[in-house]
Amino acid sequence: AQSVTQLDSQVPVFEEAPVELRCNYSSSVSVYLFWYVQYPNQGLQLLLKYLSGSTLVKGINGFEAEFNKSQTSFHLRKPSVHISDTAEYFCAVSDRNTDKLIFGTGTRLQVFP
Amino acid sequence: DGGITQSPKYLFRKEGQNVTLSCEQNLNHDAMYWYRQDPGQGLRLIYYSQIVNDFQKGDIAEGYSVSREKKESFPLTVTSAQKNPTAFYLCASSIENHSYNEQFFGPGTRLTVL
Numbered sequence: 536a537q538s539v540t541q542l543d544s545q546v547p548v549f550e551e552a553p554v555e556l557r558c559n560y561s562s563s564v565s566v567y568l569f570w571y572v573q574y575p576n577q578g579l580q581l582l583l584k585y586l587s588g589s590t591l592v593k594g595i596n597g598f599e600a601e602f603n604k605s606q607t608s609f610h611l612r613k614p615s616v617h618i619s620d621t622a623e624y625f626c627a628v629s630d631r632n633t634d635k636l637i638f639g640t641g642t643r644l645q646v647f648p
Numbered sequence: 649d650g651g652i653t654q655s656p657k658y659l660f661r662k663e664g665q666n667v668t669l670s671c672e673q674n675l676n677h678d679a680m681y682w683y684r685q686d687p688g689q690g691l692r693l694i695y696y697s698q699i700v701n702d703f704q705k706g707d708i709a710e711g712y713s714v715s716r717e718k719k720e721s722f723p724l725t726v727t728s729a730q731k732n733p734t735a736f737y738l739c740a741s742s743i744e745n746h747s748y749n750e751q752f753f754g755p756g757t758r759l760t761v762l
Contacts, residue, residue, distance in 0.1 A: 544688065567748045578652075578738055578753035579691075586748050625690060629747030635706075636751060638690040 537562050537630040541639035549647050550618055556611040556642045558626030567629040568609040569636070570600055574622045582624070585609065596620070621646045650675050652754035654739050659759045661726070661733070669724045669757045671739035677752070679745035680722035684708060685736040685756075694737075697722055698745040726759065734761045 538561040548554045560566060567586050571579040583594025590602040600611045609626060626639040652673045661667045673680065679698050683691040693706030697716040711730025716722055722741075726733045737757045742749040 569750070571753075576756070576758070578654075578755045579740075579751075580753070581750050584750060631747045634745050634747045635693060635696075636747075638692075640688055640690040 537566070537628050537637045539626050539628050539637050539639035541624075541626055541642050543642050544640070545643045545645065547645045547647065548616055551615045553614050554612065554616050554620075554644065556624050556626075556644065558609045558611065558639060560607050560609065560626075560628045562607070562628075565631065567631070568600075568602060569627040569629070570594065570598070570609070570611050571625045571627060572596075572622050573625065573641075579625060582611070616644070616646050618646050618648060620644060652739060652741055652752055654737075654754040654757050656757060657755065659757055661759065661761050663761055664728045666725055666727050667759065669726070669737055669739075669759070671722045671724065671754060673720055673722075673739075673741045673752075673754075675741055675752060676719070677741035677743055678719070679742045679749075680716070681740040681742075681751065682706075682712070682714065682722070682724045683738045683740065685738055691738065694724065696745065733759055735759060 540559045542557045569584045570582040573579045583592045585592045585602045593599045598613050623641045625641050627636050655670045681696040682694040692708050695714040697703035713725045739754040740751040742751045
């Protein structure tokens with residue numbers, strides 16, 4: 536069965552600094568990959584997704600992620616963060632056999648002024 | 649405005665009571681989902697439905713029940729059999745239940761058992 540590992544539970548960073556949130560998944564077979572963002576006491580919002588094609592995916596709010604098949608990773612990056620980026624970020628992988636979305640445990644990004 | 653609504657936002661329940669969480673969508677999506685979110689555990693799938701009058705158990709269905717009588721509605725009942733129901737519950741929908749489809753989420757309901 537598919538699994539998703541988000542290696543960092545919390546990432547503190549200063550405003551305007553770059554950030555990388557790490558995500559690894561378990562299977563090397565073809566997958567669909569997603570990053571969602573959750574602001575406090577709200578639902579999840581899609582940041583970006585990888586279905587096929589270019590391994591560099593650009594999303595909303597200046598975020599991007601790179602699909603690396605050999606390392607089974609899908610790390611999320613932003614070159615310069617804002618205070619408003621403070622939120623919880625979830626990586627998710629679709630299991631093609633079951634059509635279920637498997638979520639990681641989340642990374643809390645805290646941006647300080 | 650198209651989207652997913654969940655009500656109530658906060659819900660308090662006494663032990664031994666059943667409670668029903670509402671989820672409505674006007675996106676004309678076929679598939680709907682219920683997730684449970686606990687701190688440090690991510691989201692876990694409770695139930696999902698691909699079409700009206702049909703639904704399947706997710707990974708943690710015990711103590712929960714659902715119905716799908718209308719395309720736009722997918723209520724979740726937390727029964728007294730659920731041993732630890734205090735959590736944040738999220739409803740989602742997608743065009744179809746295919747692995748490449750984005751899921752759209754509602755704002756959530758926070759359930760607290762007193």
